[in-house]
Amino acid sequence: xxxxxxxxxxxxxxxxxxxxxxxxxxxxxxxxxxxxxxxxxxxxxxxxxxxxxxxxxxxxxxxxxxxxxxxxxxxxxxxxxxxxxxxxxxxxxxxxxxxxxxxxxxxxxxxxxxxxxxxxxxxxxxxxxxxxxxxxxxxxxxxxxxxxxxxxxxxxxxx
Amino acid sequence: xxxxxxxxxxxxxxxxxxxxxxxxxxxxxxxxxxxxxxxxxxxxxxxxxxxxxxxxxxxxxxxxxxxxxxxxxxxxxxxxxxxxxxxxxxxxxxxxxxxxxxxxxxxxxxxxxxxxxxxxxxxxxxxxxxxxxxxxxxxxxxxxxxxxxxxxxxxxxxxxxxxxxxxxxxxxxxxxxxxxxxxxxxxxxxxxxxxxxxxxxxxxxxxxxxxxxxxxxxxxxxxxxxxxxxxxxxxxxxxxxxxxxxxxxxxxxxxxxxxxxxxxxxxxxxxxxxxxxxxxxxxxxxxxxxxxxxxxxxxxxxxxxxxxxxxxxxxxxxxxxxxxxxxxxxxxxxxxxxxxxxxxx
Numbered sequence: 001x002x003x004x005x006x007x008x009x010x011x012x013x014x015x016x017x018x019x020x021x022x023x024x025x026x027x028x029x030x031x032x033x034x035x036x037x038x039x040x041x042x043x044x045x046x047x048x049x050x051x052x053x054x055x056x057x058x059x060x061x062x063x064x065x066x067x068x069x070x071x072x073x074x075x076x077x078x079x080x081x082x083x084x085x086x087x088x089x090x091x092x093x094x095x096x097x098x099x100x101x102x103x104x105x106x107x108x109x110x111x112x113x114x115x116x117x118x119x120x121x122x123x124x125x126x127x128x129x130x131x132x133x134x135x136x137x138x139x140x141x142x143x144x145x146x147x148x149x150x151x152x153x154x155x156x157x158x159x
Numbered sequence: 160x161x162x163x164x165x166x167x168x169x170x171x172x173x174x175x176x177x178x179x180x181x182x183x184x185x186x187x188x189x190x191x192x193x194x195x196x197x198x199x200x201x202x203x204x205x206x207x208x209x210x211x212x213x214x215x216x217x218x219x220x221x222x223x224x225x226x227x228x229x230x231x232x233x234x235x236x237x238x239x240x241x242x243x244x245x246x247x248x249x250x251x252x253x254x255x256x257x258x259x260x261x262x263x264x265x266x267x268x269x270x271x272x273x274x275x276x277x278x279x280x281x282x283x284x285x286x287x288x289x290x291x292x293x294x295x296x297x298x299x300x301x302x303x304x305x306x307x308x309x310x311x312x313x314x315x316x317x318x319x320x321x322x323x324x325x326x327x328x329x330x331x332x333x334x335x336x337x338x339x340x341x342x343x344x345x346x347x348x349x350x351x352x353x354x355x356x357x358x359x360x361x362x363x364x365x366x367x368x369x370x371x372x373x374x375x376x377x378x379x380x381x382x383x384x385x386x387x388x389x390x391x392x393x394x395x396x397x398x399x400x401x402x403x404x405x406x407x408x409x410x411x412x413x414x415x416x417x418x419x420x421x422x423x424x425x426x427x428x429x430x431x432x433x434x435x436x437x438x439x440x441x442x443x444x445x446x447x448x449x450x451x452x453x454x455x456x457x458x459x460x461x462x463x464x465x466x467x468x469x470x471x472x473x474x475x476x477x478x479x480x481x482x483x484x485x486x487x488x489x490x491x492x493x494x495x496x497x498x499x500x501x502x503x504x
Contacts, residue, residue, distance in 0.1 A: 046491055052495065053491040053492065053494075053495055054491070055480075055481040055484035055485055055489075055491060055494050056481070056485055057473070057474050057481070091485065
């Protein structure tokens with residue numbers, strides 16, 4: 001099967017080589033932009049999500065998690081949807097992407113843990129791009145979003 | 160029976176006059192409708208049909224000087240949907256008063272082709288115009304919204320045919336409907352393509368357009384509703400060619416008003432060909448490897464990639480064209496067009 005990564009169809013992950021279906025019924029999102037197993041993405045968009053105008057086409061590594069601001073302005077905390085932060089391995093550009101329904105929750109948690117340890121490398125860049133990376137205090141929210149309930153176990157003690 | 164007899168007499172006449180054709184039997188095809196061609200020659204109009212010689216090509220063995228026998232080795236079907244195009248110089252045989260049959264198409268200086276949009280496995284060439292000196296892709300600022308991918312296709316085809324291009328943007332009076340238009344057209348200005356902004360309604364830019372057309376055999380191409388025929392009527396009032404308003408839908412799609420190809424002599428010198436609206440324009444006789452050469456801004460980078468001329472400029476590491484796109488030397492929209500076209504080839 002010919003791998004056509006630059007289209008909106010099914011694709012083969014360039015990192016873990018698994019064929020990823022793009023159907024909305026499985027992923028819950030209209031534009032699948034990362035592998036649900038390894039969470040790596042590909043730098044295809046330039047100005048807006050889905051424009052496919054980037055010529056970089058390098059791999060994008062998941063470096064952390066952020067929250068998309070909810071529309072409810074009366075909410076106590078500006079919490080919306082859990083998002084993955086991807087960084088291009090070649091041009092260092094950042095992008096945020098929705099987590100799909102079939103993304104591996106364990107891998108998402110592993111990305112979050114790694115981001116807590118290595119945040120000194122990416123914090124400044126995230127701030128430049130106006131992205132607020134989730135911190136240790138957001139552990140409960142991450143658990144709630146991934147598993148439906150906040151865990152008592154601290155991420156720091158696990159690491 | 161009568162039809163067969165007429166065909167036989169036509170064949171006989173062609174055969175008898177083949178060796179006695181002189182310059183008086185050469186004309187230029189000015190108009191083409193289904194199976195009928197209007198040939199202009201020495202101030203006269205000849206209504207021509209196509210000789211049966213064009214339907215199939217007879218292949219003879221290499222003639223030996225000592226051999227007098229010529230046996231047909233093979234019969235090949237024509238690879239064209241129509242072997243005669245508007246603008247062609249043709250030889251014809253007179254078959255009556257102001258009537259004739261085209262027996263030969265003289266060698267073309269240039270041709271502007273696309274794959275014919277006919278169903279089936281075999282792909283035929285459709286020569287839109289022949290012997291043109293200038294291609295004028297016509298787009299509207301709004302109603303219908305310009306499709307820049309289609310413009311890129313015209314430009315690539317023109318580059319392949321080594322024909323100069325003048326991008327004509329019509330309906331300048333509707334500029335308020337498309338605020339992002341200036342940025343979009345700027346991409347083509349930066350590459351070096353000449354762009355002319357005109358309005359057939361207000362007359363803006365028409366003098367410049369006339370100057371550009373003077374003394375040349377030019378062709379207007381573009382999708383339906385961009386105002387090709389309106390421009391023609393504005394350039395030469397009195398032609399009275401039929402035009403239609405675009406549909407009132409949200410997309411403002413054009414409706415087919417012109418249904419045939421025709422060339423008009425211009426009063427100030429030159430000729431202008433009007434074509435029906437083209438919604439699909441594929442590339443004909445262009446190899447995937449040579450596509451980057453047909454994008455003038457990319458041509459300079461071809462061969463500078465890590466994989467040299469073998470680079471497909473897609474995901475290959477060390478690609479000079481991708482680097483140039485990221486350095487903003489090449490527009491990402493043009494690069495996307497390149498990738499789209501490459502996938503088709």
